[in-house]
Amino acid sequence: MQMERRSARRVLYDRVLRGLLYFSAFLTCALLVVLIGYIFYRGLPNVTWELLSTEPSVLRDVIGILPNIINTLALIFGTLLIVLPLGVGAAIYLNEYARSRRMVEIIEFATETLTGIPSILFGLVGMLFFCQVLGWGSSIRAGILTLVIMILPTIVRTTQESLKTVPASYREAALGLGSGKWRMVRTVVIPSSIDGIVTGCILSIGRIVGESAALLFTAGSASILVGNLSDLLGNSGGSLTVALYMYSMERGKIEVGFAIAAILMVLTLLINLAAKWLGKKLKK
């Protein structure tokens, strides 16, 4: 029987590593729970209706983040409006139209490179080009176009992945019935991959909501309510993340920072849930 027993060293090795594995996994989860708990504990009591529904005013001594909420929404809608056709189009080219292997490699290399570039560099180039060369100054539209460059790879990748899951037989059936390529793409390929495109949108919304470095120098940090759409796009406007940074770093209003952090966490939770739910639906 002694032959079968493992040496003490092996038992120890086994126990120690097993313990470390459990400990690391526990630490990762505990980290999240503590982070979320702390943000809600410090932030939620400060989330009041007044904060959500007013603009900041020195005269009346109120702080409101309504302009920042509107700015964030404008950034999300504006960016998606431009990046969706571009990104889906690029993915369709890569998956359906491209004939040369070389071209596909070049484009995929470009999207991978874009994924790796830090957001502060996007912000810098956006500031140089949109704000200065085009003379737009800090404005939401400069922020939108900078985000388009940043988000493009996300949309291309998720769309491409879902295009790959559309069975070849669908395409053959469409072509066999005499449809042209564009008609096949429009009526068969895009509708079958719509779930993936929506997932891409949700992931992009998550990135836009969380983005700060690229926006600070392009969209600026103003918190003013404006009357119409062209003023909104043409003027400087800080997103929620930029407002968080400004209130907690520059103005020492930590409690406002935590209130915004709590709102951002709720948004992150919702976006994650939506992406998970869609992902499950996609698999079916």
Place this chain on the structure above:
Amino acid sequence: MTTNTPQAAQANSPLVKKRGLRELLERGMNVLFFLCGLVAVAFVLFITVYLIISGLPAIQEIGLKDFLFGTKWASTAKEPEFGILPFILTSVYGTAGAMFFGVPIGFLTAVFLAKLAHPRVAAVIRTAVDLLAGIPSVVYGLIGMTVLVPAIRVAFGLSSGATLFAAMIVLAVMILPSIISVSETALKAVPKEYEEASLALGATEIETYFRVSVPAASSGIAAAVVLGIGRAIGEAMAIMMVAGNVPNMPSLFKSVRFLTTAIASEMSYASYGSLQRNALFSIALVLFLFIMLINVLLNTLLKRKKNK
């Protein structure tokens, strides 16, 4: 006149006209999608060219050697000095520190997720990892600033806790999700037969995972580490809030400035066309070169994994 030839008559018939139109549409869509595909390439070229054009003038004026290896940054002094060695070293040390804390925990969590965890437990942890990845960097910065920085000040008896050490911890947490998910994918791709063979030869479960599965997935795990390095070097806002932002040569318990925060902290007030401002673009160029190097490394690692 040629209109009477049968071909011309055919070309005028509605059916053929429609076919001609359709062909035109097909060609048009083909070109349109091709252009969409080229947009990403255009963006990359645009960013590269722009960073090089705006980054070179200051380097020329300051001198490459003085710029890269100068140890003093005093951009607003009467006799300004533009040495970015403190920023480069801070970024390198800060990233190394983040790896030191983040990689072991991320790697072990990945092994747990891929091999040991019950599917339901794994699903919960995976959700947690996704959420960690989704938390905006300013939120990490805020917590670092209000919890970690005071804690470090008290624990080590410093006058200020906003130090390189604080930045390392924040970065370690921020890179955790990328390291976990990429290593997990690599570990999951290890063929079952390898593990079964090892188990059949009498190795324990844990021995099999660490001596068979991990070596088999090594290039994927290396890719995870490189991806983490890229994330850490590129992060700006969170460390802006915890690192104290003073251009010191790096030391664990000193306030420091990273390459990214050096750009961010002076950009808002550097006057247009000044050497100070141009030097900030040169820092961006240096950062960009670092990132491209990391990207190339990452791509070769991922390719190697595919070829195996």
